[in-house]
Amino acid sequence: MIKTSANTPKIQVCHLGKQFNGKVVLDDISLEVARGESMVVIGLSGTGKSVLMKCILGLLKPDSGQILVDGEDWSTLDETEQLERMRRIGMVFQNSALFDSLPVWQNVAFALLRRGKSNKQARSSASEILDLVGLPGIEDMMPSELSGGMVKRVGLARAICHKPEMVFYDEPLSGLDPVMSDAITKLMRRLHEEFCVTSVTIAHNMQLARNFGDRIAMLLDGRIYRILTPNELDSCQDPVVRQFVDGRAEGPIRVLEG
Amino acid sequence: MKVLNIIGAWFENLLNHSGLYAMMLIQVLRKLPKPPWYPRQILIQAEQVGVQSLPVVLLTALFTGMVLALQSYVGFHRFGAESMVSMVVSLSMLRELGPVLVALMVAGRVGAQFAAELGTMRVSQQVDALWTLSTDPFRYLVTPRVIAVTMMLPLLVALADIVGIGGGCLISVALLGETPSVYLHNSIHFLTLNDFYSGIIKAMVFGSVIGIIGCTEGFHCSGGAQGVGQATTRAMVISAMSILVLDYILTAWLFQ
Numbered sequence A: 001m002i003k004t005s006a007n008t009p010k011i012q013v014c015h016l017g018k019q020f021n022g023k024v025v026l027d028d029i030s031l032e033v034a035r036g037e038s039m040v041v042i043g044l045s046g047t048g049k050s051v052l053m054k055c056i057l058g059l060l061k062p063d064s065g066q067i068l069v070d071g072e073d074w075s076t077l078d079e080t081e082q083l084e085r086m087r088r089i090g091m092v093f094q095n096s097a098l099f100d101s102l103p104v105w106q107n108v109a110f111a112l113l114r115r116g117k118s119n120k121q122a123r124s125s126a127s128e129i130l131d132l133v134g135l136p137g138i139e140d141m142m143p144s145e146l147s148g149g150m151v152k153r154v155g156l157a158r159a160i161c162h163k164p165e166m167v168f169y170d171e172p173l174s175g176l177d178p179v180m181s182d183a184i185t186k187l188m189r190r191l192h193e194e195f196c197v198t199s200v201t202i203a204h205n206m207q208l209a210r211n212f213g214d215r216i217a218m219l220l221d222g223r224i225y226r227i228l229t230p231n232e233l234d235s236c237q238d239p240v241v242r243q244f245v246d247g248r249a250e251g252p253i254r255v256l257e258g
Numbered sequence B: 001m002k003v004l005n006i007i008g009a010w011f012e013n014l015l016n017h018s019g020l021y022a023m024m025l026i027q028v029l030r031k032l033p034k035p036p037w038y039p040r041q042i043l044i045q046a047e048q049v050g051v052q053s054l055p056v057v058l059l060t061a062l063f064t065g066m067v068l069a070l071q072s073y074v075g076f077h078r079f080g081a082e083s084m085v086s087m088v089v090s091l092s093m094l095r096e097l098g099p100v101l102v103a104l105m106v107a108g109r110v111g112a113q114f115a116a117e118l119g120t121m122r123v124s125q126q127v128d129a130l131w132t133l134s135t136d137p138f139r140y141l142v143t144p145r146v147i148a149v150t151m152m153l154p155l156l157v158a159l160a161d162i163v164g165i166g167g168g169c170l171i172s173v174a175l176l177g178e179t180p181s182v183y184l185h186n187s188i189h190f191l192t193l194n195d196f197y198s199g200i201i202k203a204m205v206f207g208s209v210i211g212i213i214g215c216t217e218g219f220h221c222s223g224g225a226q227g228v229g230q231a232t233t234r235a236m237v238i239s240a241m242s243i244l245v246l247d248y249i250l251t252a253w254l255f256q
């Protein structure tokens, strides 16, 4: 048995490997996220950031390595226990993945409804969270009637409605305008400060990484290339990191041939 | 050689899929005894399967009964046994045409719908989202659908039996000059309860086949819109084939 103490990392990824049909996506990833910490993962498109997140959540089975949450390896548990543990987790999908046959409020309060909350209670919790993400009064709309940015925010609302202790954000700000982005970043920050939420965030937006990350991990070629604090992000002289942070096509990372 | 390769690949594919169906069936049976059962989902699906298939099913049954009466009249008229028409209609509706035709119609409607719905949910990651919201996607999506179609198909078949016999009666009375009371008496007099049960048991088997195949195709779908399209077609074709094959096996072994 592994003991949990105050300084066991909340999420611990050890030598994780994952390939698809012989194509190695994650090679050897080791990462630790402390309780209450916000870890931001950056990296080129297609390096496997979303795959890493899905492995942690048990949506994909890793080929090698181990993932411990609170010192416990969830992949060894049976399905019922895994689902029980999932209550502590919230996930914002890259494509939001709203249930398109359910109205917005049932989407947001989905976890609460499944736990036997009454419709009335669930609906009022949903309204509360929808207010928080700046979408009051859309409870009865269907997901197909929403704009891209609204869908993203409903996805966020759904992920945090059941007050999870760990939240996984896959590009929470994609499709949002700058003003709304700032507001949502502040909301996410508040979850950390008020509820001591632990989070892993995938970001392409450097401003989000700087403002929201306690530490920033850069993924490159299936490995963690560097882990930096937001301050180091600007001062780091490593050419790879510089190229990524400054967003230039020329440099040591080759994205387009020719 | 090329033809052999294609046949080989097709066969391998079929075997892989039958393995999936078997696994799905085992999982449904394994998960059935323990809650949660999501009764609301079962109800929603039962409505989808039962109520919405009603027009298609009843129309099929009506015209089948009618054409059956016409055709058997032509045959029996040749040796003056017109009174047998009613018995042929009711017997073939109950034992054979009711369950098989209804199942084929439902396979086209419901099996395809299951595959398309679950497939879309799979490729747009809604199935993954269920998991992260601590809901077992299998229990929430698959089990209610399989239960709903297994329960609703016998009901549809029972209705189809009645309407089919009614259709036969209509034709005999209106065109062939039989009196309704004689026709109905002849229909029912020669039947045994077993004729009815055998159709209902077939219907339950066909219902679970439609549910399992439709849900498996959708649940294990991959590859975007095209994948969903292929899953839908496969669900329809394979359940229709399985229904016909199983119908023979059930008839030959169980209900001689």
Ligand SMILES: Nc1ncnc2c1ncn2[C@@H]1O[C@H](COP(=O)(O)OP(=O)(O)OP(=O)(O)O)[C@@H](O)[C@H]1O
Pocket (backbone or CB within 6 Å): A020, A025, A043, A044, A045, A046, A047, A048, A049, A050, A051, A052, A094
């Ligand atoms: N189910 C899958 N089957 C096969 N290959 C996959 C699958 N999922 C992901 N991949 C591959 O894994 C690689 C990483 O995918 P992933 O979605 O993790 O990228 P990402 O880092 O999240 O990119 P982005 O920033 O664009 O979202 C891609 O090259 C993709 O082709």
Ligand SMILES: [Mg+2]
Pocket (backbone or CB within 6 Å): A049, A050, A051, A094, A170
């Ligand atoms: Mg991604």
